[in-house]
Amino acid sequence: MKVCIVGGFLGSGKTTLLMKMAKRTKGNTVMIINEMGEIGVDGSTVKNAGYNAIELFDGCICCTLVGTLQNTLIQIKKDFDPELIIIEPTGLALPHKIKEMVRTSMIEPELTMIVGICDAFRFKTLVKKKEDFLRMQLSRSDLFLLNKIDKADNASIKAASAWLESLNPRTRIIQISGLTGEGLEDAFSEIGL
Numbered sequence: 001m002k003v004c005i006v007g008g009f010l011g012s013g014k015t016t017l018l019m020k021m022a023k024r025t026k027g028n029t030v031m032i033i034n035e036m037g038e039i040g041v042d043g044s045t046v047k048n049a050g051y052n053a054i055e056l057f058d059g060c061i062c063c064t065l066v067g068t069l070q071n072t073l074i075q076i077k078k079d080f081d082p083e084l085i086i087i088e089p090t091g092l093a094l095p096h097k098i099k100e101m102v103r104t105s106m107i108e109p110e111l112t113m114i115v116g117i118c119d120a121f122r123f124k125t126l127v128k129k130k131e132d133f134l135r136m137q138l139s140r141s142d143l144f145l146l147n148k149i150d151k152a153d154n155a156s157i158k159a160a161s162a163w164l165e166s167l168n169p170r171t172r173i174i175q176i177s178g179l180t181g182e183g184l185e186d187a188f189s190e191i192g193l
């Protein structure tokens with residue numbers, strides 16, 4: 001069993017990618033989705049598409065819901081033992097904290113990886129307002145996915161790519177469109193799907 005944490009800012013394309021990942025594993029996947037509001041929009045989308053999803057409300061899985069996350073992981077392992085658990089934190093969470101929680105849970109996955117999504121289309125606006133937070137959120141990713149390349153212009157893609165490289169030059173950057181599917185083959189093979 002592997003655990004993949006799909007991190008990235010609000011609206012960067014996490015849920016869209018999650019659905020494609022789940023499809024790839026032919027349904028042998030359970031998703032944990034941390035919802036921000038009271039109504040689970042992402043969880044409903046994923047469940048309506050026929051995938052297994054567990055929604056966690058009322059807090060953040062990288063801080064207040066740590067115990068809940070760990071119990072959920074143990075329960076999933078017991079009930080489903082899926083090939084893959086995908087975690088979608090909220091857009092304001094820090095994925096490396098979640099990785100640490102997975103590490104100290106009782107499930108001992110073969111692999112826990114952080115996939116950090118960066119929105120190439122909104123990159124310039126976001127980095128201007130939130131650079132420090134984005135750096136903290138993404139810098140410990142095991143793989144960078146530069147998303148929305150179908151919509152972003154070349155200058156934004158180049159700027160976002162250079163910025164990601166400055167965060168961690170050793171981490172691979174793959175340009176993708178979660179919407180059109182461009183680059184996903186490469187991304188999935190890097191994730192080991």
Ligand SMILES: Nc1nc2c(ncn2[C@@H]2O[C@H](COP(=O)(O)OP(=O)(O)OP(=O)(O)O)[C@@H](O)[C@H]2O)c(=O)[nH]1
Nearest residue numbers: 009010011012013014015016091148151177178179
């Ligand atoms: N053009 C384009 N739009 C995309 C792509 N990926 C996601 N989107 C759109 O971006 C919006 C946000 O996508 P989501 O997948 O919901 O993003 P998210 O990171 O899960 O958002 P939150 O859970 O609210 O933080 C939606 O309107 C998607 O259709 C992409 O590759 N290209």
Ligand SMILES: [Mg+2]
Nearest residue numbers: 014015042088
């Ligand atoms: Mg989402």
